[in-house]
Amino acid sequence: MPDRKLGVKERAVMFALMAEARKISNPELSRLHGFVLDGEERRVLNDKGLVDSKRVGRPYVHDLTDKGWRWCADELLADRPAGADSLGKGFYAVLAGLGRYLDRAELGLADLFHPRELDTLEDRIRATYDKLATDPGDYVSLTDLRRDLNGATRVEVDEALLALNRDPRVDIAPNEDQESLTRQDRNAALRIGRQDNHLLSIGSA
Structure with missing residues (x-):
């Protein structure tokens, strides 16, 4: 797989998996975030070793790999992607702020993102x-x-x-x-x- 930059959909999936901090199925990914990981995007993230995808029952279940977590950590301090729209630019400004905070506090992403509790x-x-x-x-x-x-x-x-x-x-x-x-x-x-x-x-x- 050529070492190309991730597209908008692929980046969205990476950040959603980072925020969830757990294995998540396509139906749940769709319900919570409005998209799924399938087709070419799934193959790209799997081939790059950023996301592990397995069928559990009928749907695919996805989980960030260690390499995927490192990608997310690096992205906090990366330049915003070329061609980002105004929302994307604002989002990367927020990521940069999170990255600076984690760096000052000597913390990692695992200190910030935790699996949600099933309260009810x-x-x-x-x-x-x-x-x-x-x-x-x-x-x-x-x-x-x-x-x-x-x-x-x-x-x-x-x-x-x-x-x-x-x-x-x-x-x-x-x-x-x-x-x-x-x-x-x-x-x-x-x-x-x-x-x-x-x-x-x-x-x-």
Whole structure:
């Protein structure tokens, strides 16, 4: 892979992974930041050794490598990219300020960026959905979702799903192919009004 400068999308992914400071799947990357890492951009970052991408279930999950963290640290004090728009110029000014602070305080990026805590059951449901879905907006079964939410009671999960359903990006729907439903699917259904619902979809930001 020729040693070319990273493009805007590739840089955006690098900084998003830096800010998250953890492994993150494409559906979650889309939900939180509005883009995914796939295609040529994924191959470039993988080939350069900056990002490690693996399939976990159906979606890709991405993580900064040690080399990727070094790239981010170097970028804090780098000149802004040629052709950057006004937002990009302002962003690199902020990065430079962070770089100067870390240098003065003798700190590293690991002292500044930490994985976010999953504070609520709704957060856990979103994270579990991201693991099960290949792309934002895919439908996943409530059977699979409930199975992965260890430690939460049926009532707690039902209440959290109903709360999530207020988000316009969330859709809880019945499975139209009723004959394909197993006993587990019927038991996992969420009753809303007079309808049993078996599927969850969460769209991107």
